[in-house]
Amino acid sequence: MNNAKPKLALALGILCISIFPILVRLQLTNGLISAFYRMFIAAVLLIPYVILSKKFKLPPTRTTLLAVVCGIVFATDIAIWNIAIQKSSATQATLLANLSPVWVGIGSFLILKNKPSVNFWIGTAIALMGMVTLVGFETFAQLNFDLAFVLALLSGMLYATYILISKNILSRVDILSFMSIVLVSSSLFLALVCGITEENFSGFSNTAWLVLFIQGAVCQLTAWLLISYSTQHLQATRVSLSLLGQAVLATLLAWLFLDEKMSWLRIIGAVFLLLGIRITFYNKPIGFKKSR
Numbered sequence: 001m002n003n004a005k006p007k008l009a010l011a012l013g014i015l016c017i018s019i020f021p022i023l024v025r026l027q028l029t030n031g032l033i034s035a036f037y038r039m040f041i042a043a044v045l046l047i048p049y050v051i052l053s054k055k056f057k058l059p060p061t062r063t064t065l066l067a068v069v070c071g072i073v074f075a076t077d078i079a080i081w082n083i084a085i086q087k088s089s090a091t092q093a094t095l096l097a098n099l100s101p102v103w104v105g106i107g108s109f110l111i112l113k114n115k116p117s118v119n120f121w122i123g124t125a126i127a128l129m130g131m132v133t134l135v136g137f138e139t140f141a142q143l144n145f146d147l148a149f150v151l152a153l154l155s156g157m158l159y160a161t162y163i164l165i166s167k168n169i170l171s172r173v174d175i176l177s178f179m180s181i182v183l184v185s186s187s188l189f190l191a192l193v194c195g196i197t198e199e200n201f202s203g204f205s206n207t208a209w210l211v212l213f214i215q216g217a218v219c220q221l222t223a224w225l226l227i228s229y230s231t232q233h234l235q236a237t238r239v240s241l242s243l244l245g246q247a248v249l250a251t252l253l254a255w256l257f258l259d260e261k262m263s264w265l266r267i268i269g270a271v272f273l274l275l276g277i278r279i280t281f282y283n284k285p286i287g288f289k290k291s292r
Contacts, residue, residue, distance in 0.1 A: 031082030041216025133269030
C-alpha cells in the first residue's frame with residue numbers, strides 16, 4: 001500500500017495541532033472550559049454533516065463502548081494537559097506530555113500484534129534527546145515534582161492510551177463514525193465535569209470565543225480527522241512519535257508570534273527530534289553488517 005497519503009495527512013494534522021499550545025498560553029479561558037469547547041465546537045461542526053449525509057454508522061455495542069471510552073480518555077487528556085500547561089511552564093508540560101511515544105511503544109509491545117521495531121526505539125531515543133535539547137536542559141534539570149508535573153506525566157499516558165485504543169477501533173469502524181462518537185462522549189463528559197466544578201460557560205471576550213472556535217475547528221476536528229486517517233493506515237508507534245513534530249512547529253510559532261527566544265541549541269534539538277522521527281519510517285533495520 002502506498003503510504004504517501006497517510007503520511008501527508010499526518011503532517012497536515014500535526015501542523016493543525018501545533019498552534020494549540022500557542023492558543024492555550026494566551027489563557028483567555030481556564031483549562032477545563034477550554035477543553036470542553038474544543039470538543040463541543042468540533043462536535044457541533046461534524047455531527048450535522050454526518051447525519052444529513054447519512055455517513056454515520058453505529059458500530060456493534062462493544063466497539064461503540066470502546067469508542068466512548070476513547071472519547072472520555074481523550075477528553076481527560078486535553079483537560080489535564082490544559083491545566084498542567086497553565087499551572088507550570090509550557091515547556092515542562094510539553095516535555096512530560098510528549099513522553100507518550102514511550103508509553104505507546106510499551107503498550108504496542110504488550111497488546112498489539114505489530115511489535116515496535118528496533119528503528120522505533122532508536123528513533124524514540126534520538127527524538128527524546130532532541131526534545132530535551134529543544135525545551136532546554138535547564139528545564140529538564142529543574143523539573144518541579146508537584147501537581148503540575150504529575151498531571152503532565154498523566155497526560156502523556158492518556159495520550160498514548162487514546163492512540164492505542166483508536167488504532168484498534170479504526171481497523172473496524174470508519175473515521176467519521178468514530179470521530180462522531182468520540183466528540184459526543186467527550187463533550188458530554190467535559191460538560192459534566194465543568195458543571196460539577198461550577199465553571200462559567202459564557203461571558204468570554206470576542207477574542208476568547210474566536211480562540212475557542214479555532215481550537216475546536218482546526219486543532220480538534222481538522223487535525224484529528226487527518227491524524228485518525230493516518231492512524232488507520234500507519235503503525236501506532238510511528239504516529240505517536242511523529243506527533244512530537246508539533247513541538248518543533250510550536251516552538252517556531254512561539255518565536256514568530258510570542259517573541260520567545262530562538263537559539264542554535266534549540267535548532268539543533270529540533271533537527272535531532274525530526275531525525276528521530278525519520279528513523280522510525282526507515283524500514284530496513286539500522287545496524288552494522290556482520291563481517292564474514
